[in-house]
Amino acid sequence: MGQKNKAGFFSRIPMKLKTRQAIIAYLFLFIPILFFVGIRISPTLYAFSMSFTVRGEIGYTIENYVKLVSDEEFIRSIVNTLLYFIITVPIQLAIGLIIALAIERVNHFKWFYRIMFFLPYMTSIVAVSWVWRLMYDPHNGVLNQVLKFLHLPQQDWLSDPKQALLSVSAMLIWQMIGFSMLIFLAGLKGIPQQFYDAAKIDGASKWKMFWKITFPLLNPTIVFLTVIGAIQTLQIFTQIANLTGGSSGSLGGPLNSTSSIAVYMYKTGFREYNLEYASAITVVLFVLILIVTLIQLKVLNRSYEL
Amino acid sequence: MLTKRVKISNIFVHLFLWIGIVFVAFPFLWMILSSFKSLPDFYQFGLLPEKLDISSYKYIFAETEYVRWYANSFLIAVTVTITNLLFCGLIGYTFAKFDFKGKRIWFVVILSTMMIPTEMLVIPWYVISSELNWIDSYWGIMFPGIIEAFGVFLMRQFFSGVPNDTLDAARIDGMGEFRIWWKIAMPQVKAALSALGILTFLGNWNAYLWPVIVTTTSDMRTLPVGISLYGTSDAGGIQWNTIMGMSTLAVVPMIIVFLIFQTRIVEGISLTGGK
Numbered sequence: 001m002g003q004k005n006k007a008g009f010f011s012r013i014p015m016k017l018k019t020r021q022a023i024i025a026y027l028f029l030f031i032p033i034l035f036f037v038g039i040r041i042s043p044t045l046y047a048f049s050m051s052f053t054v055r056g057e058i059g060y061t062i063e064n065y066v067k068l069v070s071d072e073e074f075i076r077s078i079v080n081t082l083l084y085f086i087i088t089v090p091i092q093l094a095i096g097l098i099i100a101l102a103i104e105r106v107n108h109f110k111w112f113y114r115i116m117f118f119l120p121y122m123t124s125i126v127a128v129s130w131v132w133r134l135m136y137d138p139h140n141g142v143l144n145q146v147l148k149f150l151h152l153p154q155q156d157w158l159s160d161p162k163q164a165l166l167s168v169s170a171m172l173i174w175q176m177i178g179f180s181m182l183i184f185l186a187g188l189k190g191i192p193q194q195f196y197d198a199a200k201i202d203g204a205s206k207w208k209m210f211w212k213i214t215f216p217l218l219n220p221t222i223v224f225l226t227v228i229g230a231i232q233t234l235q236i237f238t239q240i241a242n243l244t245g246g247s248s249g250s251l252g253g254p255l256n257s258t259s260s261i262a263v264y265m266y267k268t269g270f271r272e273y274n275l276e277y278a279s280a281i282t283v284v285l286f287v288l289i290l291i292v293t294l295i296q297l298k299v300l301n302r303s304y305e306l
Numbered sequence: 307m308l309t310k311r312v313k314i315s316n317i318f319v320h321l322f323l324w325i326g327i328v329f330v331a332f333p334f335l336w337m338i339l340s341s342f343k344s345l346p347d348f349y350q351f352g353l354l355p356e357k358l359d360i361s362s363y364k365y366i367f368a369e370t371e372y373v374r375w376y377a378n379s380f381l382i383a384v385t386v387t388i389t390n391l392l393f394c395g396l397i398g399y400t401f402a403k404f405d406f407k408g409k410r411i412w413f414v415v416i417l418s419t420m421m422i423p424t425e426m427l428v429i430p431w432y433v434i435s436s437e438l439n440w441i442d443s444y445w446g447i448m449f450p451g452i453i454e455a456f457g458v459f460l461m462r463q464f465f466s467g468v469p470n471d472t473l474d475a476a477r478i479d480g481m482g483e484f485r486i487w488w489k490i491a492m493p494q495v496k497a498a499l500s501a502l503g504i505l506t507f508l509g510n511w512n513a514y515l516w517p518v519i520v521t522t523t524s525d526m527r528t529l530p531v532g533i534s535l536y537g538t539s540d541a542g543g544i545q546w547n548t549i550m551g552m553s554t555l556a557v558v559p560m561i562i563v564f565l566i567f568q569t570r571i572v573e574g575i576s577l578t579g580g581k
Contacts, residue, residue, distance in 0.1 A: 022405075024404065028396050029397060029400055029412065032396075032397045032458075035453050039431075039450055039452075040422060040427070041419065042430075043427050044426060047429055047430050050429065050430070102322055106320055109320075111568070115565065116330060117326065119330065119334070119564070120333075122508070122560065123334075123560055124529070125512055126512075126514060126531075126533050126534050127530075127552070127557045130549050131340075131553055132333060137546075140348035140546055145350075174329075177330070182572060235423055237514070237515055248543070261425075262515070266425075269428075270432075270519055275429050275432070278429055285426060289423055
């Protein structure tokens with residue numbers, strides 16, 4: 001209400017249109033600018049500066065970073081995070097594309113298929129993580145019960161350091177397929193039908209049409225999904241915390257085999273309360289995300305001009 | 307001849323999609339069925355419970371603060387959605403329709419905050435919240451999400467497509483600038499607002515990292531934090547049927563809401579590329 005009166009007030013005094021516009025714009029932007037500076041930008045700078053300090057000591061130091069380079073658990077979490085990316089993103093893209101192509105082909109129940117495959121992406125991550133944890137449970141879980149039924153050797157799944165990361169990845173793929181499918185469906189809609197008609201006249205096979213028309217024209221979609229996938233896997237936390245945390249497991253375990261950068265940050269920052277060291281970890285994360293974003297800007301060459 | 311072949315191959319495509327659905331939907335089915343099992347039932351192989359056991363649900367409502375967590379999550383998600391729609395609408399409109407010094411810089415500054423990972427921000431937020439006594443309060447959970455840069459970007463894109471004539475006509479009629487935004491401009495971007503609203507609601511409904519850090523008492527937990535801490539703090543072995551009951555109660559209403567709004571949600575996410 002106050003802003004409305006002010007705007008009306010300004011319209012009554014004679015002044016240049018441009019000045020008036022600027023005053024109104026900054027009235028509208030005043031609170032948002034405070035918010036972004038106070039809750040986003042200053043905290044980022046604070047985290048940076050904090051990463052160069054050690055509790056109980058005055059002045060700046062690179063001690064945290066020196067420690068990080070030789071911290072085995074940290075290196076393990078970086079390697080794991082990269083593994084999550086390498087394992088989950090190509091598979092979820094491939095399956096997402098196949099399902100999108102299949103849905104494009106059928107004439108009936110399109111909407112039904114679309115929702116069904118999208119459900120895992122929509123629902124509560126914590127809730128479905130616990131469902132997967134139960135499925136993986138060596139004694140109560142359905143996977144081992146099926147193996148037992150088929151007289152196959154039972155597995156330890158999440159409790160086996162060799163299988164745990166793959167088990168987490170399987171759930172990540174299950175969750176993300178629907179998202180890739182949806183973005184691929186949007187991408188497929190953008191391909192003009194004339195291209196296929198022309199190819200048909202030339203007698204091209206379906207297989208050839210896919211590799212010569214569909215796939216190249218989906219390239220921006222693939223890049224987009226890869227970038228989103230990279231940013232999401234770099235920050236993966238909730239799934240790991242709920243699949244492995246607690247008294248019946250160990251966060252990021254067993255033997256740190258599932259720990260990610262975010263999980264390690266959480267452990268150092270909010271279990272051991274070494275916020276300075278945790279800040280240094282997040283600075284590394286920040287740099288990694290920055291690199292991915294710059295690659296995206298370069299590849300997609302998308303400019304947000306005003 | 308040709309149509310017959312197309313029909314047969316279509317049957318295979320349908321079949322393929324149905325096999326996919328079985329894999330995708332199985333965890334949900336397993337979750338619902340498991341919530342009706344008694345604990346000894348879990349040791350036996352079988353999809354269906356031996357006999358329908360609703361003790362898990364009785365336990366959830368009588369012995370845990372599940373309803374409170376649900377209410378907390380709902381209240382927080384609704385509030386943050388409203389602030390985002392209002393602020394992102396106003397900011398996006400300003401950037402799309404006004405010319406002023408510093409416009410480009412502020413827009414880039416706001417957009418660049420999208421790149422900052424939450425993991426990096428939670429540490430300073432935690433320090434701020436401790437200093438200002440915001441730990442374990444609704445405000446403490448909500449304050450970081452009041453405005454999202456993504457929403458600003460989305461709304462600016464949509465307001466750019468709104469023609470200036472109607473706005474200028476209102477100006478000639480002597481309408482105040484704030485009212486022009488609220489009465490004339492906002493109604494023209496309803497589709498974008500509903501997409502942003504749905505995404506914001508879902509994002510906050512599922513938020514985990516910050517709520518788990520900032521809440522300390524059971525009363526203030528959100529639904530994901532409540533389920534998670536109930537599951538991980540169980541020293542006497544995991545009560546699987548209770549956790550599956552909690553998950554079912556969290557997931558099934560969402561699926562129903564999703565089915566009602568499915569076109570909107572799917573369009574919203576395709577439109578915006580999700581988040």
